[in-house]
Amino acid sequence: MAALQVITRAVSVRGGLSVTQSRKETDRERNCCLQVRNASPVSWSSALFASHGLFVPVSKENLRSRVSWIVEAAWTRRSKGQPGKNKKSWKQRTEKYFKPFILDVFISSKYVHAKVMHRVTSSVVSVATTNAKDLRLSLPSLSDANACRLIGQLIAERSIEQDIYAVAFDLRKNEKLEGKLAIVIDSAIEHGLTLV
Structure with missing residues (x-):
C-alpha cells in the first residue's frame, strides 16, 4: 500500500557497532516529522533525535501548558527528609x-x-x-x-x-x-x- 512504507535505518551504538532498525510509518507521521528532520540541528542531542524521527511536533498551547506544569512542579517539590503535607508518622x-x-x-x-x-x-x-x-x-x-x-x-x-x-x-x-x-x-x- 502507498500509505505504509517500511523504513530501515542504521542506528549507531557505543563501540562502533551498528544495528538496523525497521518500523512502519504512515504518510501522516512522516509529513508531521518532516520539518523537524530537515531542520538544521542546534546541538548533537537534537541532531540525534531528529535523525531517528523521535521528535513530535508540539503546538504553542501544549508548550505553554507544559511550561506552566513544570513551574508548578518546581514550587511543590520537597526534599526527601522533609515530610509531605499532613503526612502521618x-x-x-x-x-x-x-x-x-x-x-x-x-x-x-x-x-x-x-x-x-x-x-x-x-x-x-x-x-x-x-x-x-x-x-x-x-x-x-x-x-x-x-x-x-x-x-x-x-x-x-x-x-x-x-x-x-x-x-x-x-x-x-x-x-x-x-x-x-x-x-x-x-x-x-x-x-x-x-x-x-
Missing part, C-alpha cells in the same frame, strides 16, 4: 494495629457514656451509658459518682463478654485523669479490664 500509622481497641469515655452534665471501639474498622464493640432505659429508671442520678462506677463496671463486663481484655485509653486535649473520669477508669480496671 510511622507511629501514627501503625499504632491502631498494635492497640486495636480503644476506650472512649464521655461525661456530660446529664449522662455518662463509655464505649469500646475497634480502631481499624471503626466498629463499636461494647457500649454502656446511663441514658439507657434500664439504667435511666433505676439510678437516682445519671451523672454522679455512683453512676460512673456502674458505667465502669458495665463496660468492663460487656468487653470481657466479647473477649476483649485489654484496651487503650487516650485523654482528649486539655483533659485530666481526675474526678468522674478517674472513677469510670478505676471501676473498669477493678472489674477485669486492662489499660495499655
Whole structure:
C-alpha cells in the first residue's frame, strides 16, 4: 500500500557497532516529522533525535501548558527528609494495629457514656451509658459518682463478654485523669479490664 512504507535505518551504538532498525510509518507521521528532520540541528542531542524521527511536533498551547506544569512542579517539590503535607508518622500509622481497641469515655452534665471501639474498622464493640432505659429508671442520678462506677463496671463486663481484655485509653486535649473520669477508669480496671 502507498500509505505504509517500511523504513530501515542504521542506528549507531557505543563501540562502533551498528544495528538496523525497521518500523512502519504512515504518510501522516512522516509529513508531521518532516520539518523537524530537515531542520538544521542546534546541538548533537537534537541532531540525534531528529535523525531517528523521535521528535513530535508540539503546538504553542501544549508548550505553554507544559511550561506552566513544570513551574508548578518546581514550587511543590520537597526534599526527601522533609515530610509531605499532613503526612502521618510511622507511629501514627501503625499504632491502631498494635492497640486495636480503644476506650472512649464521655461525661456530660446529664449522662455518662463509655464505649469500646475497634480502631481499624471503626466498629463499636461494647457500649454502656446511663441514658439507657434500664439504667435511666433505676439510678437516682445519671451523672454522679455512683453512676460512673456502674458505667465502669458495665463496660468492663460487656468487653470481657466479647473477649476483649485489654484496651487503650487516650485523654482528649486539655483533659485530666481526675474526678468522674478517674472513677469510670478505676471501676473498669477493678472489674477485669486492662489499660495499655
